[in-house]
Amino acid sequence: MALLEVQSIGKSFRGLRALHDVSFSIPEGAIHAMIGPNGAGKTTCFNVMAGVYKPDGGSIHFNGRPITGLRPDQICRAGIGRTFQVVKPFPGLSVLDNVVVGALNATGSVARARVEAMRVLALLHLADKAKHPAASLTLPERKRVEVARAMATGPKLLLLDEVMAGLRPTEVDEMVAVFRRVNQETGLTILLIEHVMRAVMALAQRIVVLHYGEKICEGAPADVVRDPAVLECYLGEEAL
Amino acid sequence: MMAAFPQLFAGLPRRALIALGVFFALLLVAPWLVNAYVLSILVVVLYFAYAGQAWNIMMGFAGQLSLGHSLYVGLGAYAAAMMFTKFGFNPWVGLLVAVLATTAMGAIIGFLAFRFGIGGVYFAILTIAFAEFTRIGFDHWTWLGGSGGLFLPVSNLSSNDLLNLRGAPVMFYYVMLGMCVAALAFCRVLLASRLGYYWQAIRENEEAAAALGINVFRYKMIAVMLSAAMTAFAGVFYAFYYNNLFPEQIFSMGRSIELILGPIIGGLGTLFGPIVGAFVLTPLADGLTEVLQWAGVEVPGVKQVFYGFCLLLVVVFLPNGIWPVLARRFGLAREN
Numbered sequence: 001m002a003l004l005e006v007q008s009i010g011k012s013f014r015g016l017r018a019l020h021d022v023s024f025s026i027p028e029g030a031i032h033a034m035i036g037p038n039g040a041g042k043t044t045c046f047n048v049m050a051g052v053y054k055p056d057g058g059s060i061h062f063n064g065r066p067i068t069g070l071r072p073d074q075i076c077r078a079g080i081g082r083t084f085q086v087v088k089p090f091p092g093l094s095v096l097d098n099v100v101v102g103a104l105n106a107t108g109s110v111a112r113a114r115v116e117a118m119r120v121l122a123l124l125h126l127a128d129k130a131k132h133p134a135a136s137l138t139l140p141e142r143k144r145v146e147v148a149r150a151m152a153t154g155p156k157l158l159l160l161d162e163v164m165a166g167l168r169p170t171e172v173d174e175m176v177a178v179f180r181r182v183n184q185e186t187g188l189t190i191l192l193i194e195h196v197m198r199a200v201m202a203l204a205q206r207i208v209v210l211h212y213g214e215k216i217c218e219g220a221p222a223d224v225v226r227d228p229a230v231l232e233c234y235l236g237e238e239a240l
Numbered sequence: 241m242m243a244a245f246p247q248l249f250a251g252l253p254r255r256a257l258i259a260l261g262v263f264f265a266l267l268l269v270a271p272w273l274v275n276a277y278v279l280s281i282l283v284v285v286l287y288f289a290y291a292g293q294a295w296n297i298m299m300g301f302a303g304q305l306s307l308g309h310s311l312y313v314g315l316g317a318y319a320a321a322m323m324f325t326k327f328g329f330n331p332w333v334g335l336l337v338a339v340l341a342t343t344a345m346g347a348i349i350g351f352l353a354f355r356f357g358i359g360g361v362y363f364a365i366l367t368i369a370f371a372e373f374t375r376i377g378f379d380h381w382t383w384l385g386g387s388g389g390l391f392l393p394v395s396n397l398s399s400n401d402l403l404n405l406r407g408a409p410v411m412f413y414y415v416m417l418g419m420c421v422a423a424l425a426f427c428r429v430l431l432a433s434r435l436g437y438y439w440q441a442i443r444e445n446e447e448a449a450a451a452l453g454i455n456v457f458r459y460k461m462i463a464v465m466l467s468a469a470m471t472a473f474a475g476v477f478y479a480f481y482y483n484n485l486f487p488e489q490i491f492s493m494g495r496s497i498e499l500i501l502g503p504i505i506g507g508l509g510t511l512f513g514p515i516v517g518a519f520v521l522t523p524l525a526d527g528l529t530e531v532l533q534w535a536g537v538e539v540p541g542v543k544q545v546f547y548g549f550c551l552l553l554v555v556v557f558l559p560n561g562i563w564p565v566l567a568r569r570f571g572l573a574r575e576n
Contacts, residue, residue: 050451076453084451090444092509101441104434105453113434153452 003028009058033204041213051075081155083146091135106154160192256572286416292502292514294470300509302463303443308371310495316475331405338472346468375491405480507561
């Protein structure tokens with residue numbers, strides 16, 4: 001059985017149907033991507049998976065047990081870490097303390113959490129910023145703090161919401177290398193929402209495409225970028 | 241326990257340790273150095289430092305604004321006074337009842353607010369509302385004196401002053417000093433613990449805190465209940481120091497404000513903020529009153545105007561409070 005099993009989830013906000021009958025699954029150790037135009041429902045889908053919204057229908061199974069309707073903190077403890085598209089750092093805390101809070105999900109000891117937090121910060125090239133207040137960082141750095149915090153919780157599945165946005169191509173490649181390395185070394189499963197196709201093509205083994213809240217395509221990257229429906233609504237002809 | 245002791249001072253620069261040692265030594269010998277009037281002011285200073293420390297757990301650490309902390313002071317005071325005057329128990333038994341009562345009250349307020357997603361200013365209003373209707377309740381509860389007040393007879397249950405919480409001002413001074421030191425050490429341990437990290441995360445961003453596995457409801461409840469429990473002692477102390485309780489005074493909004501000014505002016509969320517704030521505000525306000533009296537000027541409410549002025553100065557010039565500036569200027573800040 002797959003690590004994450006999403007079965008025909010739906011979510012409406014009053015009259016607006018943000019998600020409709022979306023299903024997909026992610027096997028353990030895989031890296032999948034979710035793409036689609038703005039407003040397609042990608043972040044809503046993340047928020048449903050992470051427990052911020054209860055789905056109107058459908059079910060989500062993680063690691064063999066149902067997690068539909070659990071609270072965000074319960075879902076984190078179940079093993080799903082997530083970042084926010086609009087970053088939510090703890091501005092008054094240092095970068096290190098930001099990540100320590102995440103690491104405390106996996107250990108009760110502050111001393112051990114600090115060691116783990118430093119390890120994750122080094123992995124994301126943030127070690128030299130550890131003592132800085134989070135409020136003083138640039139946006140790309142804050143996005144990396146988000147990733148570090150989520151990774152420090154010790155998840156089995158990491159949900160990344162547009163963490164490459166605003167990065168220079170070399171920085172994108174750096175991040176891609178980090179995720180690939182973590183995936184290979186620890187078997188961490190990753191689902192990323194991303195507009196930066198350079199990262200998606202480099203990382204994802206499989207892509208889910210959302211449009212108007214529905215899944216219009218799913219498959220290997222090479223096939224997805226040739227799919228006429230995807231080209232029409234999102235990538236455009238020039239992507240070929 | 242002994243192993244935890246050095247932990248309290250871990251990361252403090254040497255000059256901070258020296259400053260802390262000198263400050264503590266001065267407080268220890270203060271009763272021999274100052275006259276009775278100054279000592280009485282110092283007792284009030286320590287009282288506000290302690291109560292401010294308790295309030296700071298809720299607001300400074302966990303980010304939950306209570307504008308009705310006089311509720312816990314009053315409830316603690318009345319609980320211990322009731323046990324003493326009606327049932328003949330000593331103040332320390334009364335303290336247990338007081339802690340139970342305030343913790344339960346904190347739990348009720350916290351549950352109502354946090355269970356139903358009431359936050360920010362609406363939570364603050366809820367705390368005021370509870371303080372207000374408790375005041376009105378006690379105003380009409382004639383068994384405990386009602387609006388006419390409850391007076392504690394100065395009778396001794398045992399021969400030990402400390403056990404009776406009856407004695408010279410110097411005894412009250414040392415009791416409050418001891419409680420201040422205990423509260424400071426306790427808050428230091430809390431802040432460096434997992435609980436402290438969780439509170440600060442909730443203070444900074446609740447949604448992000450939840451996403452990192454923190455049960456926001458539970459940790460906010462702990463903050464409110466702990467703060468209420470600690471504040472109970474301030475109430476018990478008040479009851480046996482002044483020996484009279486009036487709902488109109490002890491539950492009043494003004495008392496709540498007075499209590500929170502110290503930590504705000506000293507530095508929200510810092511360990512020494514409540515202490516610095518109390519040492520700055522109380523003597524200045526009392527000094528001002530003294531000077532005016534000496535000059536023959538009678539100005540009702542001058543203390544409140546003075547508090548407002550101090551608050552204004554701090555908000556404009558030291559938005560983080562006095563302590564962070566002091567700590568940086570003199571190199572007293574902890575390195576982490």
